[in-house]
Amino acid sequence: MCVTGKDGLIKLIEQYKCIYPFDNKFLDGDGYILTVREKTTLHYLEHKNLISHEIVFTPPNYVAHLTAKSRYGRMGLSFLNAAKIHSGFVGRLALELVNLSNDRQPITIRKGDPLMHIEFMTRDGAPSPYDGEYQFQYMSSEEAALYVDLMSGSFKEVFNKEDLEKRAASRVSELIHNE
Numbered sequence: 001m002c003v004t005g006k007d008g009l010i011k012l013i014e015q016y017k018c019i020y021p022f023d024n025k026f027l028d029g030d031g032y033i034l035t036v037r038e039k040t041t042l043h044y045l046e047h048k049n050l051i052s053h054e055i056v057f058t059p060p061n062y063v064a065h066l067t068a069k070s071r072y073g074r075m076g077l078s079f080l081n082a083a084k085i086h087s088g089f090v091g092r093l094a095l096e097l098v099n100l101s102n103d104r105q106p107i108t109i110r111k112g113d114p115l116m117h118i119e120f121m122t123r124d125g126a127p128s129p130y131d132g133e134y135q136f137q138y139m140s141s142e143e144a145a146l147y148v149d150l151m152s153g154s155f156k157e158v159f160n161k162e163d164l165e166k167r168a169a170s171r172v173s174e175l176i177h178n179e
Helices: 006-016 070-075 141-154 161-171
Strands: 031-035 040-042 047-057 062-068 077-079 090-099 107-109 114-122
Touching: 006 031, 006 114, 006 141, 031 047, 040 047, 040 090, 047 114, 047 141, 062 070, 062 077, 070 077, 070 107, 090 114, 141 161
Parallel strands: none
Antiparallel strands: 031 114, 040 107, 047 090, 062 114, 077 090
């Protein structure tokens, strides 16, 4: 396995919408910085799931890894997720956080704040795409349809369009945009 460099990541994003929507200003070294969908305040010892603004798609021949931005760690915010995104996963990420600040003060993360680094790594071996219950999480039906077409068209040998459509139909929710 090796980390995909910036030029390779841009190609992945352009070809497969691995990060959507995408903004050049959040490219960071060999990765991308995911932002949050809505403003949230975590009080001392409070646990919340923050949802990424961006949809993440990890092609079948990749895995992705997450690391929190250190600025939040210095404040006492702890990231609880397993730091892996399975190959074949598509959806917005639920970022599990808890406020462990020494000064016991609330920590506020605003809509659009950069929160989490994501890096894509190539994987060896036959594809074994994600088949769990969180596929298509926090996506609208239009967003899911876009990825069903992309996944079943670009990776026909791995994804069955009818199976993807069934899974998407059981999982999607219409998003409310407060923009």
